[in-house]
Amino acid sequence: MAEQSLSVFKTTSYQEKPFDHELSFGRTFTDHMFLMDYSEESGWHDARITPYQPLQIDPAAMVFHYAQSVFEGLKAYRSPEGDPLLFRPKQNLARLNQSNDRLCIPQVDEDFLLEALKQLIHIEQDWIPHTEGMSLYIRPTIISTQSFLGVAPSTNYKLIIILSPVGAYYKEGINPVKIAVENEYVRAVRGGTGEAKTGGNYAASLKAQETAGKDGYAQVLWLDGVEKRYIEEVGSMNVFFKIGNEVVTPRLNGSILNGITRDSAMQLLRHWGYDVVERDITIDELYDHYQQGDVKEAFGSGTAAAISPIGQLDWGENKMVFNNGETGYLARNLYDTLMGIQYGQQYDPFNWVVNVNQPVQSHVS
Amino acid sequence: MAEQSLSVFKTTSYQEKPFDHELSFGRTFTDHMFLMDYSEESGWHDARITPYQPLQIDPAAMVFHYAQSVFEGLKAYRSPEGDPLLFRPKQNLARLNQSNDRLCIPQVDEDFLLEALKQLIHIEQDWIPHTEGMSLYIRPTIISTQSFLGVAPSTNYKLIIILSPVGAYYKEGINPVKIAVENEYVRAVRGGTGEAKTGGNYAASLKAQETAGKDGYAQVLWLDGVEKRYIEEVGSMNVFFKIGNEVVTPRLNGSILNGITRDSAMQLLRHWGYDVVERDITIDELYDHYQQGDVKEAFGSGTAAAISPIGQLDWGENKMVFNNGETGYLARNLYDTLMGIQYGQQYDPFNWVVNVNQPVQSHVS
Numbered sequence: 234m235a236e237q238s239l240s241v242f243k244t245t246s247y248q249e250k251p252f253d254h255e256l257s258f259g260r261t262f263t264d265h266m267f268l269m270d271y272s273e274e275s276g277w278h279d280a281r282i283t284p285y286q287p288l289q290i291d292p293a294a295m296v297f298h299y300a301q302s303v304f305e306g307l308k309a310y311r312s313p314e315g316d317p318l319l320f321r322p323k324q325n326l327a328r329l330n331q332s333n334d335r336l337c338i339p340q341v342d343e344d345f346l347l348e349a350l351k352q353l354i355h356i357e358q359d360w361i362p363h364t365e366g367m368s369l370y371i372r373p374t375i376i377s378t379q380s381f382l383g384v385a386p387s388t389n390y391k392l393i394i395i396l397s398p399v400g401a402y403y404k405e406g407i408n409p410v411k412i413a414v415e416n417e418y419v420r421a422v423r424g425g426t427g428e429a430k431t432g433g434n435y436a437a438s439l440k441a442q443e444t445a446g447k448d449g450y451a452q453v454l455w456l457d458g459v460e461k462r463y464i465e466e467v468g469s470m471n472v473f474f475k476i477g478n479e480v481v482t483p484r485l486n487g488s489i490l491n492g493i494t495r496d497s498a499m500q501l502l503r504h505w506g507y508d509v510v511e512r513d514i515t516i517d518e519l520y521d522h523y524q525q526g527d528v529k530e531a532f533g534s535g536t537a538a539a540i541s542p543i544g545q546l547d548w549g550e551n552k553m554v555f556n557n558g559e560t561g562y563l564a565r566n567l568y569d570t571l572m573g574i575q576y577g578q579q580y581d582p583f584n585w586v587v588n589v590n591q592p593v594q595s596h597v598s
Numbered sequence: 599m600a601e602q603s604l605s606v607f608k609t610t611s612y613q614e615k616p617f618d619h620e621l622s623f624g625r626t627f628t629d630h631m632f633l634m635d636y637s638e639e640s641g642w643h644d645a646r647i648t649p650y651q652p653l654q655i656d657p658a659a660m661v662f663h664y665a666q667s668v669f670e671g672l673k674a675y676r677s678p679e680g681d682p683l684l685f686r687p688k689q690n691l692a693r694l695n696q697s698n699d700r701l702c703i704p705q706v707d708e709d710f711l712l713e714a715l716k717q718l719i720h721i722e723q724d725w726i727p728h729t730e731g732m733s734l735y736i737r738p739t740i741i742s743t744q745s746f747l748g749v750a751p752s753t754n755y756k757l758i759i760i761l762s763p764v765g766a767y768y769k770e771g772i773n774p775v776k777i778a779v780e781n782e783y784v785r786a787v788r789g790g791t792g793e794a795k796t797g798g799n800y801a802a803s804l805k806a807q808e809t810a811g812k813d814g815y816a817q818v819l820w821l822d823g824v825e826k827r828y829i830e831e832v833g834s835m836n837v838f839f840k841i842g843n844e845v846v847t848p849r850l851n852g853s854i855l856n857g858i859t860r861d862s863a864m865q866l867l868r869h870w871g872y873d874v875v876e877r878d879i880t881i882d883e884l885y886d887h888y889q890q891g892d893v894k895e896a897f898g899s900g901t902a903a904a905i906s907p908i909g910q911l912d913w914g915e916n917k918m919v920f921n922n923g924e925t926g927y928l929a930r931n932l933y934d935t936l937m938g939i940q941y942g943q944q945y946d947p948f949n950w951v952v953n954v955n956q957p958v959q960s961h962v963s
Contacts, residue, residue: 259747262658273880287654292758293627297741300665302798337804372747376662380760382624382671382737384800384834386808393657397747422823426802433798434667435749437791439666439702443751457785459824469749490615545914 237280239349241356244284253364256400258537262368263360267353267394271339277392282353285395293380295387301377302432303332305495306536309354309369309396311361311587312577317354317369317589322347323442324493329373330527331491332429337386338375339558342569346373346392353394354589360398366572370399370537406567409560410451412467412480412517415441416549420466420488422458427465435469442468452533454516454546462515468535470541471495474519475563477527480510484511494534498567500583505566516548523553530561539575540568602645602707604714604720609649618729621765625904628725628734630702632759633716634706641756645710647718650760658745660752666742667797668697671901674719674954676726676763676944680735682719682954685940687712689858693795694738702751702795703740707831711757712737718759719954725763728747731937735764735902772933774909774925775816778830779881780806781914784931785831785853787823792830792853800834807833811876817898819881822853826831827880835898835906836860839884843890849876859899863932863949870931888918895926904940905933 244264251261264286269280296302305325310318326343332341350371361369373394377387396581418441419425443454452468464483466472471492473482480502483484485491499509522528531543531553542565544558555561573579577586609629616626627650636644661667663940675683691708697704715736726734738759781807786799788790790882803820812816818835829848836857838847838931845867850856867874887893896908896918907930911922920926938944942951 266657287656289652289657291652292631297667297668297739298797299800301801302662305662318735335805336801337808374662386804395657419787419789422784422787423784423825433665433801433802435664436666436701436796436798440700443702458789596849597921
């Protein structure tokens with residue numbers, strides 16, 4: 234696979250780009266996309282950048298029936314010099330292959346895919362918004378395309394990378410959100426697919442989100458599927474609590490996504506001297522700490538929103554308000570620092586940022 | 599929706615139909631398919647029978663990313679008089695709407711869809727194989743088609759019905775299969791999507807099936823996601839055990855599919871005077887009964903295979919061989935009776951069969 238080549242077919246009809254202030258999240262797509270096909274005979278092949286266009290997919294394609302698919306999410310940011318910057322893209326591609334393994338999808342060549350992604354971003358760099366806080370969202374997806382109605386791993390796949398210039402994920406910005414603890418529905422369970430970034434986890438989450446939304450909540454806090462006590466994730470983000478002098482986040486137990494923003498937040502917090510503890514934590518324990526006045530802050534972490542402070546967490550009748558419902562010190566500092574690094578405005582102590590316009594270097598991660 | 603109309607666009611290039619002996623499961627598709635679209639403005643609309651053809655789907659369509667999709671499976675059988683027969687189709691359409699509810703997909707008009715399905719089968723009836731045991735598999739699927747990368751229910755959907763003439767699901771016919779109890783992976787959990795017929799459940803099952811397949815097993819027996827003790831399903835079938843004089847099948851606990859063949863088997867068994875008990879049953883309890891010599895038979899039930907006898911069930915080091923590894927009395931009788939009714943060769947005591955060529959009657963179900 235290493236010697237694979239990348240063909241580029243440019244569009245002949247460029248779209249007019251929207252103004253930055255017109256952008257919301259994930260509704261506008263750029264002029265080009267990346268495609269690559271897999272067959273048992275040829276492996277991954279025919280890597281190409283093409284005009285953005287509908288896919289022609291057989292109605293019997295397995296992805297429509299058995300949801301054998303994985304995806305990733307990352308962003309390109311515009312530096313003060315105008316260069317497109319990627320944030321820890323190797324981590325996303327490594328996680329893509331971890332998801333592939335769980336979903337019986339063949340591994341991709343991460344180095345080749347990173348180079349292809351960089352070339353795609355290079356071609357589409359004018360699509361990266363200039364406004365602070367905005368970026369170009371990158372969505373790699375692998376779908377199973379064999380026309381077969383038996384339940385088995387597909388023999389054919391398509392890898393797609395599409396790009397979407399985005400405003401803030403939450404229109405309200407980094408204002409704290411109100412969250413409900415979900416007691417009925419479950420997102421994932423140990424032995425399931427919770428650690429993989431696969432469509433089924435998100436489909437399973439819709440009903441709870443819809444119900445919570447009607448009750449005025451921005452997201453739900455997921456508990457574990459076994460005992461319904463252990464805190465797992467919030468919406469589609471990892472979650473952190475500052476309890477006393479420690480920052481606590483649920484450990485990676487197999488049903489939690491191994492978030493790259495989660496890892497980046499932990500590294501920054503430790504760099505700043507905080508005790509960060511990855512461990513099991515129940516909702517009961519959190520509530521006990523809350524009643525004792527020990528829970529200073531709560532926030533979610535994820536690529537789409539970066540850091541999302543939690544102002545209020547309702548667990549049935551028990552209401553928890555963190556930091557008077559305002560954005561806390563840690564959430565604010567993590568948000569500002571992540572943004573500063575991602576946009577190339579601030580020193581990058583961990584060598585996280587990859588400049589698409591610069592020659593390849595080796596990156597720590 | 600009741601006054602919705604159905605347009606028919608016939609193909610101009612009919613395929614040459616394969617010989618029955620060339621058919622396997624789910625790889626050949628007929629000349630036409632049914633399509634219907636949903637939008638928030640128009641509801642379900644534009645119902646049409648069209649030539650079978652690839653779908654044009656935007657790469658940002660939500661089904662590729664968040665697996666918001668549901669499906670059904672049923673079959674058309676050829677009667678001795680040559681008429682196309684459907685087996686309990688109203689049950690499938692009712693279950694489709696139950697799955698829709700769990701996946702936040704808008705409800706469909708079951709009566710309209712049944713009439714559309716009958717018209718599709720009427721047009722494609724020459725595709726129903728003449729060979730005994732073969733049939734025309736019917737796959738209704740709903741996919742989410744909004745081009746949007748946010749995690750939320752789609753605003754647009756496409757309902758597709760495709761048809762596939764099929765041989766036996768298991769090439770070896772009604773021979774008993776060897777099954778492994780799955781101890782690591784989990785298919786579904788209470789509060790999850792196990793009761794819905796949605797792609798994510800099947801994607802989650804692939805890894806375990808692949809691993810078991812390498813070890814020489816046809817399928818896995820799934821245990822519950824909470825305690826990993828309660829028997830749930832076998833592969834993508836419901837499961838029955840004859841223990842002493844009772845026939846035991848796991849109760850519908852929210853993570854088990856409400857199988858139509860399961861219900862039909864229960865009705866037939868009760869009609870024949872057997873005690874059928876729907877209850878929780880652990881793998882430990884089953885093994886205890888087995889050691890006492892009380893487990894007379896084990897079999898799976900599902901649309902694809904109808905009845906699939908289990909010859910051997912391996913639970914780690916504990917091997918259970920049922921009925922000397924041969925097809926048991928109940929499995930054989932259920933299989934023969936279901937086939938007899940489905941193919942219109944036998945008295946249909948429950949009025950299950952719908953003759954597509956006859957005017958609409960009211961059916962019990």
